[in-house]
């Protein structure tokens with residue numbers, strides 16, 4: 001029997017209702033630990049939102065609920081959903097869920113609250129992945145690891161190895177043997193490099209993204225601190241638990257050692273972040289982490305997709321070597337089989353997708369209820385060109401972001417350097433904005449600054465002739481900013497410094513000026529430079545169709561997304577680009593069998609985003625991609641190995657080949673009497 005106040009539960013199925021109400025209320029005590037493990041689209045996220053709402057309805061203080069999601073977007077969405085449920089049920093829009101965000105963003109907040117305990121009082125720079133790779137490079141040059149070792153792994157690979165080691169809590173040798181066997185010969189050098197990298201970060205008061213977790217986890221090792229942080233929260237709820245890594249799991253266990261108030265939801269078939277150290281083991285081991293063990297609930301009805309889509313996705317994931325395929329039952333009736341469309345090349349693919357999207361829009365599916373997914377950022381190049389040409393608004397998730405644009409990085413580096421003179425990556429970048437100053441001079445200047453400590457003192461240093469006219473002004477400005485910081489005024493001042501330099505530094509000045517203006521506008525929304533800079537790293541704005549800064553949210557636009565960034569999302573129509581070997585699975589990842597399994601799960605995640613229509617695109621050749629790779633070979637592509645012939649019955653194949661039918665034998669065609677025709681012209 002349902003009470004009137006429980007009407008918000010009426011839309012849920014019995015399994016979901018059980019998950020929402022499990023242990024609430026049980027007097028005043030937080031519920032025992034709960035794990036909901038269930039397939040795509042079964043309502044895990046929905047259930048989590050209802051559970052949060054129920055907690056609040058039963059008296060939980062929303063300010064003491066910690067909600068951990070995989071992206072900022074997911075956190076915002078969760079806030080909105082909880083507010084909607086509360087609004088409907090209790091006529092109370094729900095006071096803020098102040099602690100909803102990613103593990104990383106939450107880590108940054110915790111570290112700023114406990115800065116003194118962590119030894120970070122002076123403030124810190126947060127480095128994004130590119131900055132971190134640059135710093136690794138600087139450190140490597142210092143160590144003289146470059147010269148005789150041409151085959152040493154690239155900087156991106158070094159960072160990947162470092163990141164996997166710290167997030168996976170694995171000894172380097174073991175990690176190399178398991179996942180990077182071709183780098184094993186460099187173990188000793190990598191160890192030295194990573195040691196120096198850690199020292200450099202500490203010396204420069206810089207934290208990379210992994211540090212936001214590592215430092216947090218360190219704090220939690222001290223029992224008094226763990227208790228203090230843990231006591232801020234009565235309830236901790238985690239979405240997408242299958243993609244947490246061992247460091248995150250340790251943090252969670254330290255926050256709530258007995259599991260009281262802990263809820264986690266996830267799907268082991270959708271684990272796609274092992275390259276960041278996430279481990280499927282985490283979700284499988286979760287129940288046993290507590291005494292008594294966590295309760296496990298499962299959900300099996302899928303509310304998102306139609307049955308033919310689920311059957312196809314289920315067949316694909318069913319071929320994986322480990323784990324159990326879970327058949328998903330569609331709640332919604334009907335539906336059509338997913339399409340595999342065969343196209344001549346990636347340009348034909350782009351034209352086809354645009355045509356299909358416009359047809360869908362004609363038929364009533366809005367642009368923002370359609371999405372195009374791909375394995376990596378560059379795969380959408382041809383499509384982006386075509387969308388821009390046709391004036392179709394789109395936003396791109398993942399891949400290249402607003403912040404990756406060089407001039408945007410320049411402005412942020414200037415600001416970061418003014419806030420933390422020890423930040424070498426920011427300093428090197430800022431100095432090289434002046435004409436005549438290259439890496440060598442910049443390095444010399446950074447060393448001088450380190451000795452003297454005050455930017456004003458740099459004025460007397462001799463710089464290359466081209467830089468001289470700008471030098472006193474630049475040094476004076478930096479000294480001012482350091483001595484007397486003002487927010488957001490400083491960003492405006494740095495923008496005014498950078499703007500006249502743009503034409504010399506880059507082509508295409510005007511749109512770059514607009515980007516800087518956008519950045520200044522974004523700055524106004526933040527209380528101080530540190531919060532602004534951290535936010536830009538943790539949740540950077542995304543590139544929109546005209547590439548002119550952050551998107552306006554209310555505009556109806558098509559979503560282009562990497563599959564990774566599409567996690568947890570859904571659209572009526574989903575197009576997956578380049579369903580061919582080399583792209584899916586990516587040949588960047590074809591190392592071990594475990595890599596292939598992860599790529600298969602990734603493909604499964606892509607397929608299960610679709611509600612009504614799923615089209616997998618199979619270009620036979622690559623044109624733009626080949627150009628990007630500077631290859632002039634015509635590479636023939638073959639269908640992804642994740643759809644072997646025996647699975648074709650789950651799909652409809654469409655041959656969009658433009659020369660379709662042209663190969664009928666000529667002998668079957670009508671015969672003409674051309675001679676007679678030509679004679680007749682003159683016979684009259």
Ligand code: ATP
Nearest residue numbers: 011012013039040041042043044045046303304568
């Ligand atoms: P994923 O594994 O992709 O993260 P999920 O398990 O989190 O999926 P949700 O995103 O919560 O699934 O739900 C999928 C869709 O089903 C959403 O559109 C949601 O609104 C809808 N849905 C979930 N439960 C119900 C229900 N009981 N009645 C109607 N719709 C539902």
Ligand code: MG
Nearest residue numbers: 044045046568
């Ligand atoms: Mg979800």
